[in-house]
Amino acid sequence: MDFNLTDEQRMIVDTVRAFVATELEPHEDEVERRDEVPAELAGRIRRKALDAGLYAANMPEELGGGGLDATSMTLVERELGRTSYALQMLVARPSNILQSCKGEQRERYLLPAVRGERHDCLAMTEPGAGSDVRMMTTRADFDGDGYVINGTKHFISHADTADFVILFAVTGVEEQEATPSRGPRKRITAFLVDLDTPGLTVSRGSACVSHRGYHQCELSFVDCRVPASQRLGEEGRGFELMSEWLGASRLSVAATSVGRARRVLELTTRWAAERTQFGQPIGRFQGVGFPLADMVTELEAAELLTLRAAWKLDHGTMTDRDAAMAKLYASEALGRITDRAVQIFGGMGLMAELPIERFWRDARVERIWDGTSEIQRHIITRSLLRPLGS
Structure with a gap:
């Protein structure tokens, strides 16, 4: 596996990261306070995402989508993961299962979803x-x-x-x-x-x-x-349809978990470098520095597992186990990373004044939706035992 991004992939990462920072992150506090994205704001973000060419990046070019491969799409999901689902979903990635549409279904559901007209x-x-x-x-x-x-x-x-x-x-x-x-x-x-x-x-x-x-x-x-x-x-073929198109959704959860963990690490590292106690930055104390080392190590491991699964999907070799391992490890690593961040921030980590408590709360659901951690472990275990007849 080549770990170097192509020029196109680097451009994609830069574009999406800039969009998230300028168009999504500034609205996080308002959405958190109101528990909704105002309709006018949602419409404005969708239009900007369409204008920027970010909408339906997961759909084939012949359908009007971005036509990104699995690795590039995983990088997009990673960058969108730096903010909340309420905001990142406005940069829509219609369900891949819609590619199964036939006849008039394409005109009524698939194509309008790609164009941002229906959701x-x-x-x-x-x-x-x-x-x-x-x-x-x-x-x-x-x-x-x-x-x-x-x-x-x-x-x-x-x-x-x-x-x-x-x-x-x-x-x-x-x-x-x-x-x-x-x-x-x-x-x-x-x-x-x-x-x-x-x-x-x-x-x-x-x-x-x-x-x-x-x-x-x-x-x-x-x-x-x-x-x-x-x-x-x-x-009667819905289960097969589900398995064919929705398996990659676990990669999306893994990728967004990696993106959010990266943002949490950045905020926590800055806090550890700037917050002083006993005459020096708290990051110099092992009680803070060692958890930071664990956080970045787990983050890099989660990202590698996720990108490896995406690379294998592009080459037609990804298995259910690959996706399960990425989703399991990345979502659980995010939970550990956000928990350590709260500890490093101390009392301020639990205050609504800072985003750390929000990241901590948001992290919890990643181990549940799109298949719980227990389901992912079952998939992994089954892949090990079945070849042995057990």
């Missing part, structure tokens, strides 16, 4: 089916020329600002023997559902300590009818 959200998680996707109970029953959907999804990020939802629902069971513990294997299908469809209600979920302004919502489907033309992919 998607993804709905898999349910109150009784979080990490265990196969246990979802939301059903889509075929009826005439369409499907009738009933059920509930929760923890659906930014559904309150989306125009349509990429929904996963049960459409039957597999024709195979049921397992004693889990029963019949459910067939999962993906759908594109407009948020204003009759029978679909979107409500704000409980307040979350992480990433204020980036809301999680509940979606309630009651006899919600969608035409068969809005089925995404083949019926």
Whole structure:
């Protein structure tokens, strides 16, 4: 693996970092205070992102996107990770799963999402089916020329600002023997559902300590009818579709964790160099200097794991284990780094006057969404034992 960035990649990093510093970071305190991004501000940031060529950087050029490879996109995610999700999501990266759109779906959902005219959200998680996707109970029953959907999804990020939802629902069971513990294997299908469809209600979920302004919502489907033309992919192939397109989302979490950890390290290092106690900068004391050494070491290791997985994705060799290791280590390293930062800042680290307590709170969710740390460890363990027949 070549660890040197190309000239184009260095330009991408510089461009995104400057955009984050000038267009996003100045609004962090307002978003934190209001727990929302004002609509006028959101529109202004989106327009600037479009003008700067940063919008839909993950989508192919032939669709109007940036056409970046996985490594370059990981660098973009890393730089966007320096700020909160409420702000960085305005530099939108539409869900890659939309590339599965066919026919009129491309004109109605895919292309408008790339152009910034429509915005998607993804709905898999349910109150009784979080990490265990196969246990979802939301059903889509075929009826005439369409499907009738009933059920509930929760923890659906930014559904309150989306125009349509990429929904996963049960459409039957597999024709195979049921397992004693889990029963019949459910067939999962993906759908594109407009948020204003009759029978679909979107409500704000409980307040979350992480990433204020980036809301999680509940979606309630009651006899919600969608035409068969809005089925995404083949019926019963939703799980495969999910695995094909969404595996790289773990890389996004890893990359944003690395970016946020880098910013926290920069702030903490500056504090350790400028804050004096007992006649010298506190960074000269081993009790502060050694944690700083651990922070930068873990950060570099997390970044290398993340870029390695992205490089392998570009070369068609990334495995589920590669993505799981990157997501696991980077998200947990971010947790340790932000915790050490609070300790080094002392009492000021917990005060709203400084951003450290916000980074500390925001870091916690990274070990949960897009697959908990336990799920990532399960994926890694399984990759080790399966070749041995266990």
